[in-house]
Amino acid sequence: MPDILQILILIVKIVALTFCVVLPLVPISVYFERRFCAVIQDRVGPNRTGIPLTLLGFKKDFHFFGLIQPVADGVKLFLKEDFTPSYVRKAFYWMAPALTVAPALITVCVIPFGSPISIFGSEQKLVIADLDIGPLFVFAISSLTVYGITLAGWSSNSKFSLIGGVRSTAQMISYEICLGLSIIPVLLYYGDLNLSKIVQNQADNGWLLLPLWKGGHLGLPDLQTALFLIPAFIAFLIFTISIFAETNRMPFDLPECETELVGGYHTEYSSMKFALFFMGEYAAMVIGSALIVTLFLGGWSVGFGMDKWINDLHIGSFQFGGLIHLMAFLVKLIVFILFFILVRWTVPRFRYDQLMKLGWVIFFEAALVNVFLAALIIAAPQLTAAIIGGGAVLLIAVTAAVIWVAMVSEAKPKIRRA
Amino acid sequence: MAVVKLQRPKLNAGEKIYFGAILKGFFITMSHAVRSLLGKTTGAKDLASSGLGVTMQFPEQRWDNQLPEYYRGAPTLVIDEQGRERCVSCQLCEFICPPKAIRITPSEIPTDDKWAKVEKRPIEFDIDMIRCIYCGMCEEVCPEQAIFLRKDYLVTGHTRAEMVHDKKKLYEIGGIRTGLVNKWNELK
Structure with missing residues (x-):
């Protein structure tokens, strides 16, 4: 009997967190994207689509700032003709959209959405699968998205799609390394791969990028934590930019690069299949932001020592603090999604060789050096001054060597003229 | 032509x-966004817009007072200050009309009418607003100054039949226009 209860609770969690929290974020971020880019460009954006109450005999329509627009978009895409060109490889062509959406939604399961809720004394974590390999699982699954994109590009049997797919593969390989290397300092710092525990740690001892409290008391961080802000910030920067590349968002949206490749890998897709690609892109963005928020910005924690107090809130035996934390998490998530959108409408697209150079020559090395720097800072209390000094000198030498190599690799060969 | 070698800066x-340039870009885009959200978009005043963007929110905000003097809206028929319908159904507008939107059925004015000396008036005057291209040729060609393009631009209807403006509708939109033609006035 308890087993069935466990399974039921799991199903409730999956439905609630995936289909009631993450999936609605996709249309909401589409709406935000359209309105935000509109105000950036001095336009209005969709502000009319609402509930047509006048059709039901009421006096006024209910616009609500056009929030129903994504629903209308979805209905439109659903009703469009689902056209499959005759020259495509049908099996892969049909499989590809699903392959881009599914991984993005699977990764939801390790994200901690809030602190545990307890009802009648039984504690429930607001995470679907409390895996001990959180970030690794996310990387392993989310890099499967590239199969969808590549297959879409190849099976479409069109040159634009193919170039888009190939670009996507190359981009994914280049940035996966930076992505993995950049969070090693974070994992070293927490000594744990379980995202729930990482967030709990941040709630107790200060967010990684805002360590202003310890053990529930406000106060300036000690020297080691303060010094660790440097590698933490570098890691944050590299991780965020790599997530941009990973999700094919604007400064790195070369796979679908409209100006060069028509529509990139989804040129030949229409109707719901296109909508799935679209959804996959936005779902990846949501998950990416969720991961950044979880690792660097305290996840669900409200911060400033208030989490303990929120955790203890209860009505009878129902401790609802987790729901407040869920709201805090969603607010952080939406703010980060807005940042994604701001970047998209500010930074122009990188050229392909610039993208590759940024990934391999700059971020790869920077992430590697950052790992050593973080390790040195973390290990410092156990080491003697001589070893720390030697390590620092070695680190500076390695950094200088890396910068030198990067500059040499950039030097253009002399053009010989006849 | 001399070859000019350009050096990249x-x-x-x-x-x-x-x-730094990217951060500067964030400031520029955010300043536009904030100004738009405050209803003070750049150029909103010049374009008489809603302030949220340079767009005018149409049904709530109208651009009627922004229309230029020469604006060509719906063609209409007018009566003069003495209540006489000006059209004498010469059919020049019907013949000049490029899309053939105008159809006139002429008729004679009975001898016991006050304006019997004008001799003719239209018994039917239809302008098909689906065909009309608002070129203003009818206004230009009319010898009696009877047809004018007014500033009405909201010509809508649910059916094709609704979009045909008949004589009654045309006079209703057109109204009275004084002066210009004096030849039918009584001599003093």
Whole structure:
């Protein structure tokens, strides 16, 4: 009997967190994207689509700032003709959209959405699968998205799609390394791969990028934590930019690069299949932001020592603090999604060789050096001054060597003229 | 032609990192966004817009007072200050009309009418607003100054039949227009 209860609770969690929290974020971020880019460009954006109450005999329509627009978009895409060109490889062509959406939604399961809720004394974590390999699982699954994109590009049997797919593969390989290397300092710092525990740690001892409290008391961080802000910030920067590349968002949206490749890998897709690609892109963005928020910005924690107090809130035996934390998490998530959108409408697209150079020559090395720097800072209390000094000198030498190599690799060969 | 060799501008270290430029870009885009959200978009005043963007929110905000003097809206028929319908159904507008939107059925004015000396008036005067291209040729060609393009631009209807403006509708939109033609007035 308890087993069935466990399974039921799991199903409730999956439905609630995936289909009631993450999936609605996709249309909401589409709406935000359209309105935000509109105000950036001095336009209005969709502000009319609402509930047509006048059709039901009421006096006024209910616009609500056009929030129903994504629903209308979805209905439109659903009703469009689902056209499959005759020259495509049908099996892969049909499989590809699903392959881009599914991984993005699977990764939801390790994200901690809030602190545990307890009802009648039984504690429930607001995470679907409390895996001990959180970030690794996310990387392993989310890099499967590239199969969808590549297959879409190849099976479409069109040159634009193919170039888009190939670009996507190359981009994914280049940035996966930076992505993995950049969070090693974070994992070293927490000594744990379980995202729930990482967030709990941040709630107790200060967010990684805002360590202003310890053990529930406000106060300036000690020297080691303060010094660790440097590698933490570098890691944050590299991780965020790599997530941009990973999700094919604007400064790195070369796979679908409209100006060069028509529509990139989804040129030949229409109707719901296109909508799935679209959804996959936005779902990846949501998950990416969720991961950044979880690792660097305290996840669900409200911060400033208030989490303990929120955790203890209860009505009878129902401790609802987790729901407040869920709201805090969603607010952080939406703010980060807005940042994604701001970047998209500010930074122009990188050229392909610039993208590759940024990934391999700059971020790869920077992430590697950052790992050593973080390790040195973390290990410092156990080491003697001589070893720390030697390590620092070695680190500076390695950094200088890396910068030198990067500059040499950039030097253009002399053009010989006849 | 002499060959001009252009040198790419040398970038300093800060420009090469381009991080500052990206931050500057954020400030520019955010300032536009904030100004739009405050209802003070650049150029909103000149374009008489809603302030949220340079767009005018149409049904709530109308551009009627922004229309220029020469604006060509729906063609209409007018009566003069003495209540006489000006059209004498000469059919010049019907013949000049490029899309053939105008159809006139002429008739004679009975001898016991006050304006019997005018001799003719239209018994039916239809302008098909689906065909009309608002070129203003009818206004230009009319010898009696009877047809004018007014500033009405909201010509809508649910059916094709609704979109045909008949004589009654045309006079209703057109109204009275004084002066211009004096030949039918009584001699003093």
